[in-house]
Amino acid sequence: EVQLVQSGAEVKKPGESLKISCQGSGYMFSNFWIGWVRQMPDKGLEWMGVIYPGDSETTYSPSFEGHVTISVDNSGSVAYLQWSSLKASDTAMYYCARHVLGGNGGYSLDYWGQGTLVTVSS
Amino acid sequence: DIQMTQSPTSLAASVGDRVTITCRASQSISSYLNWYQQKPGRAPRLLIYAASSLHSGVPSRFSGSGSGTDFTLTISSLQPEDFATYYCQQSYNTPLYTFGQGTKLEIK
Numbered sequence: 001e002v003q004l005v006q007s008g009a010e011v012k013k014p015g016e017s018l019k020i021s022c023q024g025s026g027y028m029f030s031n032f033w034i035g036w037v038r039q040m041p042d043k044g045l046e047w048m049g050v051i052y053p054g055d056s057e058t059t060y061s062p063s064f065e066g067h068v069t070i071s072v073d074n075s076g077s078v079a080y081l082q083w084s085s086l087k088a089s090d091t092a093m094y095y096c097a098r099h100v101l102g103g104n105g106g107y108s109l110d111y112w113g114q115g116t117l118v119t120v121s122s
Numbered sequence: 123d124i125q126m127t128q129s130p131t132s133l134a135a136s137v138g139d140r141v142t143i144t145c146r147a148s149q150s151i152s153s154y155l156n157w158y159q160q161k162p163g164r165a166p167r168l169l170i171y172a173a174s175s176l177h178s179g180v181p182s183r184f185s186g187s188g189s190g191t192d193f194t195l196t197i198s199s200l201q202p203e204d205f206a207t208y209y210c211q212q213s214y215n216t217p218l219y220t221f222g223q224g225t226k227l228e229i230k
Contacts, residue, residue, distance in 0.1 A: 033217070037166075045158075045166065045209055045221040059217045062123075095165055099217075106154035106213035108171035115165055 002026040004034075004096050004113035011119045012086050019082035020116045022096030029077035030054045033099035033107065036070060036081045039115075040092045050099060051079060086120045093117050124148055124215045128208075128222035134230040139200045143225045145193045145210035154214035157186055157195045160224075161206045169208075170195065205229055 007021040024034065035050030049060035053072045060070070071080045079096055094116050097109035125148040135141050145155065153173035158166040168177045170186035173193060183198040197204055210222040 035217075035219075044224045045160075045211075047211075047219045047221065050217050061218055097166075102172045102175065104153050104172040106156075106172055107216065107219070108156040108168055108177075108213060109158070109166070109211075109219075110168050110171075110177065112165040112167070 002098065002111045004098065004111055006094075006096060006113040006116045009117040009119070011121070013122055014086055014088055014120055016086050016120075017082070017084050018086055018118065019080050020094060020118065022079045022081075022113050024077045024079070024098070027098075030074050034072070034079045035097055035099055035109070036068075036079075037095045037097055037109070038064075038092045039095065048081075048094075053077075053079070086118075088120050088122075090118060091120050123218065124151060124212050124220055126210055126212055126220055126222040128210055128225045130225060131223065132226040132228065134228045135200055136230045137200050137202055141197045141200055141227065143195045143208055143210075143227075145188075145195070145222050147191045147193075147212055147214075150190045151212045151214035153189045154212055155186070155188065155193045156211045156213060157184075158209045158211065159204075159206045160209065166209065200227075202229075 003025045030053040036048040038046045048064045051058045051070045069082045096113040098111040099107045100110045127146045155173045157170040160166040174186045207224045207226045
């Protein structure tokens with residue numbers, strides 16, 4: 001059974017750093033793109049970026065590039081999302097999701113983690 | 123960037139109703155369109171991929187159609203567990219996958 005299990009909720013102060021994780025199991029982790037999606041309180045879904053564990057190729061949405069870093073540890077089948085300096089506006093739920101290639105050549109997000117709530121407040 | 127616009131933003135319906143949600147892309151995206159369902163406090167769930175293909179385990183009352191710029195998600199007979207928020211997402215502009223703003227389906 002494919003599972004993505006994320007790390008627990010975090011409460012941080014502005015300016016602090018943070019790294020949250022997403023552990024995959026039940027499939028060949030290195031063979032599937034895995035990405036992150038933000039959901040601010042009572043708002044919609046925003047795609048942030050994606051990484052291919054096989055070679056660590058990474059692409060970011062322009063809205064998030066330079067503010068977050070996506071990385072991966074293939075040995076532990078874990079993907080990471082990190083911030084070097086959090087802002088209050090980073091308060092949100094963050095989901096990891098496996099990206100799978102469909103028959104038409106397009107990708108969909110077929111399995112999701114349970115979400116990690118990040119709260120940034122002074 | 124490709125913008126995705128859903129309509130309506132919210133919708134009230136009754137159990138047993140047939141419901142249609144529309145998603146429009148700002149440019150042609152062929153059939154690179156996915157639909158997700160999200161219930162409060164839960165992660166999103168993939169329903170439809172490639173505009174019209176049903177994801178594994180999704181009930182057959184859900185269907186998708188469209189190509190180019192205009193797409194629809196149809197629920198043929200609403201069930202109590204279908205009240206949720208629905209999102210479309212384009213996967214044409216690889217890998218900058220944008221979502222629609224969501225459609226909240228509520229009980230009438």
